[in-house]
Amino acid sequence: SPPETMLLPRLAALGARASSLNSLPKTTSRIGVRVCIVRLMSTKIDLGGLKVDSDLAKLVEDEIIPGTGVDVNKFWAGLGGIVKDLAPRNRQLLDKRDDIQKKIDEYHLKTNRIIDMPHYKKFLEEIGYLVPEGPAYKVDTTKVDPEIASVAGPQLVCPVDNPRFVLNAANARWGSLLDALYGTDAVSEDGDAGRAGGYNPVRGKKVFDRVHDYLNEFFPLESAASYKDATAYNVKDGRLLVTVAGKDLSLLKPQQFAGFRHTGGALSSVLLVNNGLHFDIQIDANSAIGKTHPAGVKDVVIESALTAIADCEDSVAAVDAEDKIQVYRTWTGLMKGTLSASMSKGGKTVTREMNPDMSWETPNGKGITLPGRVVLLVRNVGIHLYTDAVTTADGQMIPEHFLDMMVTGLASMHDLKGKAKVHNSRAGSAYIVRPKMHGPEEVAMVTELFGKAEEVFGLEQNTFKMGVMDEERRTTVNLYETIRPANKRVVFINTGFLDRTGDEIHTSFEAGPVMTKAEIKKQLWISAYENNNVDVGFKIGLDGKGQIGKGMWAAPDNMKQMLVEKIGHPKSGANTAWVPSPTAATLHALHYHQVHVQTEQAALKKRPPTNVEDILTPPLLQRKLTLEEVEKELDNNNQGLLGYVVRWVGQGVGCSKVPDANDVQLMEDRATLRISSQHIANWLHHRVCTEEQVMASMKRMAEVVDRQNRGDPNYTPMAPHCNGIEFQAAMDMIFKGKETPNGLTEFTLTKKRREYKASKK
Numbered sequence: 001s002p003p004e005t006m007l008l009p010r011l012a013a014l015g016a017r018a019s020s021l022n023s024l025p026k027t028t029s030r031i032g033v034r035v036c037i038v039r040l041m042s043t044k045i046d047l048g049g050l051k052v053d054s055d056l057a058k059l060v061e062d063e064i065i066p067g068t069g070v071d072v073n074k075f076w077a078g079l080g081g082i083v084k085d086l087a088p089r090n091r092q093l094l095d096k097r098d099d100i101q102k103k104i105d106e107y108h109l110k111t112n113r114i115i116d117m118p119h120y121k122k123f124l125e126e127i128g129y130l131v132p133e134g135p136a137y138k139v140d141t142t143k144v145d146p147e148i149a150s151v152a153g154p155q156l157v158c159p160v161d162n163p164r165f166v167l168n169a170a171n172a173r174w175g176s177l178l179d180a181l182y183g184t185d186a187v188s189e190d191g192d193a194g195r196a197g198g199y200n201p202v203r204g205k206k207v208f209d210r211v212h213d214y215l216n217e218f219f220p221l222e223s224a225a226s227y228k229d230a231t232a233y234n235v236k237d238g239r240l241l242v243t244v245a246g247k248d249l250s251l252l253k254p255q256q257f258a259g260f261r262h263t264g265g266a267l268s269s270v271l272l273v274n275n276g277l278h279f280d281i282q283i284d285a286n287s288a289i290g291k292t293h294p295a296g297v298k299d300v301v302i303e304s305a306l307t308a309i310a311d312c313e314d315s316v317a318a319v320d321a322e323d324k325i326q327v328y329r330t331w332t333g334l335m336k337g338t339l340s341a342s343m344s345k346g347g348k349t350v351t352r353e354m355n356p357d358m359s360w361e362t363p364n365g366k367g368i369t370l371p372g373r374v375v376l377l378v379r380n381v382g383i384h385l386y387t388d389a390v391t392t393a394d395g396q397m398i399p400e401h402f403l404d405m406m407v408t409g410l411a412s413m414h415d416l417k418g419k420a421k422v423h424n425s426r427a428g429s430a431y432i433v434r435p436k437m438h439g440p441e442e443v444a445m446v447t448e449l450f451g452k453a454e455e456v457f458g459l460e461q462n463t464f465k466m467g468v469m470d471e472e473r474r475t476t477v478n479l480y481e482t483i484r485p486a487n488k489r490v491v492f493i494n495t496g497f498l499d500r501t502g503d504e505i506h507t508s509f510e511a512g513p514v515m516t517k518a519e520i521k522k523q524l525w526i527s528a529y530e531n532n533n534v535d536v537g538f539k540i541g542l543d544g545k546g547q548i549g550k551g552m553w554a555a556p557d558n559m560k561q562m563l564v565e566k567i568g569h570p571k572s573g574a575n576t577a578w579v580p581s582p583t584a585a586t587l588h589a590l591h592y593h594q595v596h597v598q599t600e601q602a603a604l605k606k607r608p609p610t611n612v613e614d615i616l617t618p619p620l621l622q623r624k625l626t627l628e629e630v631e632k633e634l635d636n637n638n639q640g641l642l643g644y645v646v647r648w649v650g651q652g653v654g655c656s657k658v659p660d661a662n663d664v665q666l667m668e669d670r671a672t673l674r675i676s677s678q679h680i681a682n683w684l685h686h687r688v689c690t691e692e693q694v695m696a697s698m699k700r701m702a703e704v705v706d707r708q709n710r711g712d713p714n715y716t717p718m719a720p721h722c723n724g725i726e727f728q729a730a731m732d733m734i735f736k737g738k739e740t741p742n743g744l745t746e747f748t749l750t751k752k753r754r755e756y757k758a759s760k761k
Contacts, residue, residue: 048076053321068413078456108510138541151276152575152597153306154585160310164341175304175586184559220252238363259360305585314670315655321389332411337421380404382436433467444485467492471499494549502674506743508618513686528614534573552578570595580667634697637676673745681737
């Protein structure tokens with residue numbers, strides 16, 4: 001590296017540009033210099049009027065582009081054209097966000113923080129926050145796979161920078177119901193039915209009893225007979241016959257018999273269908289489990305996750321070209337159908353690949369083939385992030401979502417061209433989810449971006465389909481108009497409590513202190529928000545053409561409670577909802593057998609539409625909290641915040657199970673930080689708590705997090721000094737939370753992760 005004194009002029013210029021892009025901080029500290037040295041000394045090559053990280057360029061040319069039919073020079077020129085055409089607009093839209101927020105802050109201060117709803121609503125209309133509703137329209141999206149358009153079922157979200165995790169997600173289309181019940185708290189351990197150790201026949205019987213109950217509920221037999229008493233399965237003249245008490249019985253609904261398979265002359269598989277989802281009863285009387293079952297059933301494998309989002313955003317920690325290369329390489333493997341991952345199991349190295357499709361003979365003597373994998377969507381980053389993996393010719397960072405769109409779109413060409421080893425979309429589409437957009441103008445820009453990418457790749461217009469995350473307040477209150485620009489592309493809308501609440505707090509920051517998080521969840525605005533998403537989906541005709549989704553079940557070890565509560569999602573009219581693991585997908589799939597979503601949707605269409613006034617009512621604190629309540633809330637927020645930050649900044653882990661203050665494992669991603677940091681920042685601003693109380697809580701929770709991670713050899717304790725980069729990141733998110741655009745944590749995390757990586761070089 002050259003001497004630091006030679007770099008200072010360039011550092012100053014770079015710092016100014018970074019500041020203007022809401023990216024790296026203006027700093028000349030020792031650690032800041034080291035970070036910038038890493039940036040300046042990375043090898044860049046000139047391509048398409050841009051400067052491209054050489055390793056990224058090599059990945060595109062050697063691994064992604066061959067087989068796509070796209071010329072590499074045309075690719076980079078296409079990205080260069082997009083940057084030239086759309087980067088100024090991207091910046092204008094971000095500036096508009098800041099301007100609107102400034103005006104809302106000023107409004108609340110001028111009105112003494114009193115919410116006069118008619119006056120408030122009129123004000124929001126005047127500043128362009130609320131937009132007028134235009135003529136009626138309907139979604140006109142075509143070529144959508146049935147897993148997205150018409151069949152209801154679970155959806156996984158998985159970090160795409162972890163090949164093993166995302167491969168498991170891709171293969172989560174089918175899951176063993178026996179394993180899901182046996183290995184979780186979904187089945188009680190009472191009566192010597194424990195999970196620990198080897199196979200427990202007592203627990204095994206309990207599990208089979210539950211499975212038989214599900215079979216009775218979803219696929220009833222004639223004469224109200226029970227699968228529990230079945231002694232044989234046979235297929236004769238295209239009919240499924242189940243022997244119970246010496247009698248051969250048919251299904252009460254014979255059309256539910258979808259297929260069968262023979263192995264060695266014996267019936268080995270019975271395929272049943274209900275609400276578009278399949279059960280595969282696998283039979284082998286000679287297997288270890290089959291020997292214990294009267295009819296020789298060894299497993300019941302059910303269709304589980306229908307779709308999965310490979311995430312480039314909230315669940316990954318990708319802060320530079322090196323990290324982005326891993327993200328893009330894994331997505332390319334998925335789109336080629338060649339992704340594999342090796343892992344240690346039982347003392348041996350096992351290599352897993354993407355599952356093949358599966359076939360059965362149908363009752364009419366023909367065949368049926370079902371996918372062995374989910375349909376994959378990819379979530380790009382939001383418009384607010386900028387990257388230096390590719391810069392303009394004069395060194396300015398470009399919007400990262402431009403790069404994501406072009407590279408993930410390019411990788412999707414392998415599937416679209418039919419070149420993949422196993423296929424993703426049978427309908428000929430690629431599905432890209434877009435997060436954190438604010439209203440119609442931002443969606444319109446992204447729609448134009450999609451079209452420009454299609455031109456570069458030589459694709460038919462509207463090949464790239466769009467998922468719209470309804471997680472920002474300005475999108476929620478304008479959802480009908482927000483989707484309009486993408487009405488030929490949209491295939492997915494959904495809600496998410498954490499990000500949406502984080503933006504709610506930030507938008508209404510000056511309106512007053514907010515309630516505790518537990519109280520916020522009970523307020524009218526949150527139910528109005530959830531209902532509005534579904535209602536707008538109906539209004540635009542998305543049902544039957546795309547997904548209306550609900551958020552994540554965050555407790556992967558609490559499947560018993562999930563089975564009780566998450567049935568509320570299909571009952572709410574949603575035809576998909578997020579789950580944290582393949583096992584959770586298998587169990588949540590049962591809800592879509594119990595609830596016919598289309599019937600629920602038909603009934604819900606008759607309810608009155610949601611009032612926007614309900615959504616606009618901020619969850620402001622109306623009482624004085626006790627000292628104990630304040631400290632408990634601070635500890636809860638700080639523990640979750642620190643527990644996640646230490647892994648993101650210190651280990652580059654964007655999504656993992658993080659124990660909460662009560663040592664309950666929760667699946668966390670970046671949205672956790674947004675709500676927690678904004679909540680504390682709001683209380684500090686309105687003097688619900690003091691800086692001293694916050695710091696005391698952070699130090700207490702640092703000790704708790706250290707204890708919870710003491711078994712991790714890669715973990716660096718925060719306490720007692722609490723001055724490491726990870727702890728500083730948490731402090732910045734809290735104490736600079738009001739000034740951070742939209743309360744987003746990405747800027748701080750990226751800065752601190754890069755500092756951490758530089759400190760280890």
